[in-house]
Amino acid sequence: MKVTLRQRLKGDKISLYLEYYSNGKRQYEYLNLYLTPDPEKGKLTNAVKEENKKILALAETIRSKRHLEIQNSTYDFHDKEKLKTYFIMYMEALAEKRKDSKGNYGNWDSTIKHLKKYCPRDIQFNQINKAFVDGFRDYLLKEASTKTKKAISTNTKYSYFNKFRAALKQAVRDGILKTNPAEMVDGLPQGEPVREFLTLDELKTLAKTECKNELMKRAFIFACLTGLRFSDIQKLKWSEMQQSTELGHYIRFVQQKTKGSETLPISDEAYNLLGEKGKPADPVFPDLIYSDSRNADLYRWMIKAGIEKHITFHCARHTYATLQLTLGTDIFTVSKLLGHRHLKTTQIYANVIDEKKTVAANKINIGL
Numbered sequence: 133m134k135v136t137l138r139q140r141l142k143g144d145k146i147s148l149y150l151e152y153y154s155n156g157k158r159q160y161e162y163l164n165l166y167l168t169p170d171p172e173k174g175k176l177t178n179a180v181k182e183e184n185k186k187i188l189a190l191a192e193t194i195r196s197k198r199h200l201e202i203q204n205s206t207y208d209f210h211d212k213e214k215l216k217t218y219f220i221m222y223m224e225a226l227a228e229k230r231k232d233s234k235g236n237y238g239n240w241d242s243t244i245k246h247l248k249k250y251c252p253r254d255i256q257f258n259q260i261n262k263a264f265v266d267g268f269r270d271y272l273l274k275e276a277s278t279k280t281k282k283a284i285s286t287n288t289k290y291s292y293f294n295k296f297r298a299a300l301k302q303a304v305r306d307g308i309l310k311t312n313p314a315e316m317v318d319g320l321p322q323g324e325p326v327r328e329f330l331t332l333d334e335l336k337t338l339a340k341t342e343c344k345n346e347l348m349k350r351a352f353i354f355a356c357l358t359g360l361r362f363s364d365i366q367k368l369k370w371s372e373m374q375q376s377t378e379l380g381h382y383i384r385f386v387q388q389k390t391k392g393s394e395t396l397p398i399s400d401e402a403y404n405l406l407g408e409k410g411k412p413a414d415p416v417f418p419d420l421i422y423s424d425s426r427n428a429d430l431y432r433w434m435i436k437a438g439i440e441k442h443i444t445f446h447c448a449r450h451t452y453a454t455l456q457l458t459l460g461t462d463i464f465t466v467s468k469l470l471g472h473r474h475l476k477t478t479q480i481y482a483n484v485i486d487e488k489k490t491v492a493a494n495k496i497n498i499g500l
Contacts, residue, residue, distance in 0.1 A: 135199045137191055141169065148191045150198060161198075165191050217308065218254040220247055223299045243295040246276050257308050260300070265317045268296060272320065279424075286323030293320045327484055328441050329450040330356065332458075341437040345429035350405050351417050352430065355448030357402035359456075359470050362445045363388035366420050371412035373403075387471050394471045453481040 133154040140147050145166040152159045167184045170176060176184070227240035250271040255264065272289045284292075297314040304312050330338065335356055343349035351365050360368075364387060372385045381403040383396045406416055427444070434443050441447075449470070456466045467478035 133202050135195055135202065137195045139167070142166075145169070148187070150195055163191055163194060216256055216258065219257055219260060219299070219303075220244060220251065220254045222257075222303065222308070223247070223296075226299055226302060239291055240295050243292040246272065246292055247296065249276075257303065260309070260313060262313045262316045265296075265300075265314050269293060269317060269320065286321065290320045290322045327450045327454070327480060328443060328447050329454045329484070330439070330441070330443065330447070332455055334437070334439055335451060335455070338433070338437045338439065341433065343429065343433040343436075345426065345433075347417060347420060348426050348429055349433065350407075351420055352445060352448050354402055354405045354417075355445065356451045356455075357405070358383075358396065358398050359449050359452035360396070361387075361389060361449060362422065365417055366415075366422075368416040369412065370410045370414050370416055373406070373409075373416065390471065390473065392471055392473070396469065396471075450481070453478070454484055457481055457485045 133152060136151045136153070138149050138151050138160075140149065146169050147162065148165040148167065149160050149162045152161070165187050167187055168176065168180050223240075223244055227237060227244060230237045230240055247268065250268050251264075272284075272293055276284050276289065276292070278284060297312075297319070300309065300312050300314045303309045335353075339353055351362075354360070355362070355365060360383075364385060367388060368383070368385065372383050373381070374384055375381050379395075379397050381398050381400065383398060384394070385396070386393050410416070410418075430443065430445065434441070453466055453470060456469065457463065461469075463475065463478055463482050466481070467475050470478060472478050
């Protein structure tokens, strides 16, 4: 590739720029350096001539540097155009690639929504620096809130900031950024995860309590009795519901989150929640969608049942795990039922049970 220093008259100045020529194609880089042209009458003063000479020398130095960088494959003359692209738009494109995983996509989407609150007008990559990263970190710590104006949890802050950092890291891989400014900023701390769940008595009460959204009620109770995630219940087909003499009713399915193939035995009570059997390709829970309206129905149902805990649909999975352990199922079996890849993931539920045992033991006090 040939790099040539060129001049072009622009108004009352001569603009200096570089021309890159390769394989019959030309591209240009303007240096924002200008010479003073000879006047129509008279001559340039010695001072102006000396200034022109210095500017030309600087431009030639840049040309030589670019030529050397190209030879060493360290300079990409497309870089400046890449840096003019917009970061939030880029992050939205990254999120789109994760649409197959609703939980992961939801986290990316929520991160982007908060990023837009922090930076209402999109920002170009060439404007992103440590101060911008620090600013978003401070926003998450001090300002970020839910739709109900409650501060987001420690773990949610941790998750959103990690998605933000992941996008910047990917931009480095894609050749948009040469360095990642997030590497100069401390990450956010991760809090101890709170696994809210229902007790057996609460679950029994809930099952007897009327709910405005009958479909959501059946799906939630089914999740409590099987440990399935919302995403797996939503995509569950009748062809995946099977039965044998050895296992009774069971589900053969692929987990949406881990893509692992699973065989999950279920109780007759859980199966009876499914209603009339449909065609093999039909969804078991038709029209089950994730929405604010569904969450509101779940909240009102809990209140009606006298349950004041903050229960989300995913708490049904926590309920299944803690009840299995409470009722004596060993942790290895529970881990397999939940489809966990690592036993340490299931250990979190065992720790909850240990805390309950400690509380129960301290209830017996004879005043010694």
